[in-house]
Amino acid sequence: MSRGNALSVAAAFIVCILVPASALLGVASWEALAASADDTVIDSLAFFDEEITVVLSALVQMSDDLSLVADSSVRGTVTQTLRNTRLLDAMELIVRANGFDFRRKGNAIVVATPERLASVFDTVEVAVIPLKHRSPVEIIATLDLIVPKESIRADARTSSVIVSGTAAQVNEAKRLVAHLDTPVRQVWIQSRIEEVATSALSNLGIKWDSLSLKPQNNPIGQVIGASIDVIPKLGFLQDEGYARTVASTQLTVADGSTARILLGDRIPVKRVTVGPDGTRTESWEYFEAGVRLEVTPEMGMEDEVSLKVKPEISSVEGTAESGGDSLPWLKTREAETVIRVRDGETAVIGGLLQTQELEELTKVPLLGDIPIMGELFKRTDKDIRQTELLIFLTVEVIDDEYREQTAGGVDIVELLTAEESSSTSVAGGQ
Structure with a gap:
């Protein structure tokens, strides 16, 4: 059968x-x-x-x-x-x-x-899609959800993306590019670094021990709400000698980019290496001393900004020998944290402590300068001073053009779903 x-x-x-x-x-x-x-x-x-x-x-x-x-x-x-x-x-x-x-x-x-x-059944079409704001590499990373990766090419010279595929694929690619090719949002950040005597912090209304570090529905870092107005009080403390402004800067940073500020010195150090054949090679290595601040903003919804902040203050305290080289000995205070603030708010980062032993010489004029006998007319007072570094970051979102570009835009989730079916806050530093 x-x-x-x-x-x-x-x-x-x-x-x-x-x-x-x-x-x-x-x-x-x-x-x-x-x-x-x-x-x-x-x-x-x-x-x-x-x-x-x-x-x-x-x-x-x-x-x-x-x-x-x-x-x-x-x-x-x-x-x-x-x-x-x-x-x-x-x-x-x-x-x-x-x-x-x-x-x-x-x-x-x-x-x-x-x-x-x-x-x-499929007629292959080729489309050159020009870009205004984003790089072709950024766009391609998302386009391969619609068009096979081998059918997408970036043209950096003309800042465009070349897509080949069916008419439906090309049309969906154009829609997706129109949604993604928007201006990069920017954040204006005003940073102010203050060194304040710990004994004067209570005058600013800041007492870390009395503040609850329980996050308020915030999975990133330990951030608490605080209604304190410390900026006007800093001027008074500066006049009294309890505070000084270490650095004050203003900068504009693109979303996801890192801004880096260095207010200090780059200390050159000569390095000499000797090869197996006895050849001596000289090179220069640079050490940074002073105030260094790195800030990386990441935009969220409703003008909320997450700031990854890494402040560092260093000073040269002497030199140290290493492998026959004399290297600078740096004393450093640094921290790294992530805080979340809203447009227009000021974030305060604290907890960078430094203890200094100060000596003050007091002498009787003229008599204190007499050799040997002058020691009888001198007095040395020692004082231990503890200071804390406070970093104030005021954030403002610059996105007027972004709002205009994305008004009435296609939601990325809806777009991909359609394609599938058709085919002031305060944070304690560490």
Whole structure:
């Protein structure tokens, strides 16, 4: 008995119960292919080592709306047991499982290899999409969600992206680029670094021990709300000698970029290395001393900004020998933290302490300068002074152009979903 006759005989003994598709849960992806929804459901059906074209033909005959066109590339056998399966779902499972794809042409379902279908049905289009604000590399990283990576190319010279694909893919790529190619948001940051005597901090209203460091629904860093107005009081403390301004700067930073400020010196140190053959090589290494501040803003929703802040204050205290080289010995105070502030707010970072031992010489004029005997007319007073470094960061969002560009824009999540279906705060430093 031939295989085709065996299939007919086997099918005669199989009971196929047809029930409405609404009785089953879920929506099959093939449903959109039919001119009208096919309600045929296979209750129980099995195929054993049958030719895939024979199986697909048998399934299509169960529908009054669909017909089958199988390309010559469609070959192979099917062993499948179906129970309570929609007809269109069953055909999709069999086609996909065997490495084939399908297209709709009228009421006919055309089955072939993906490459064969693309060569017949898909007209390849090429589009050059110019960019105004973002780099091609940034855009390509997202475009490969819609178009295969090998079909996307960046042209840095013209600041554009070249996309090749079907008309639908090219159109979706253009929509996505229009959404992504927006001006980079910028943040204006005013930084002010103050060195304040710890004994005077209470006059500013700052007492770290009395502040609760419990985060207020803030997963980044330990940030607390505080309604303190410390800036006006700093002037009074400076007049009294309890505070001094170490640095004050203003800068504009792009979202996600790092701004770096150095107010100090770059100390050159000569390095001499001797090779195996006795060759001496001289090079220069630079050590930075002074005030250094690194700030990286990351924009959030509703003008909220996360600031990654890394302040450092260093000074040269002497020299140290290392491998025959005399290197500067730096005394450093540094911290690194992440805080979250809103547009227009001022963040205060503290906790960088320094203890200094000061000596004050007092002497009687003239008499104190007499050799040997002058020591009787001198007095040396020692005082231990502890200071704390306070960093004030005021943040303002500069995004007027960004708001204009993105007004009425397509939401990125909605765009990708459519493509898939069609195809003052205070923080204690460490």
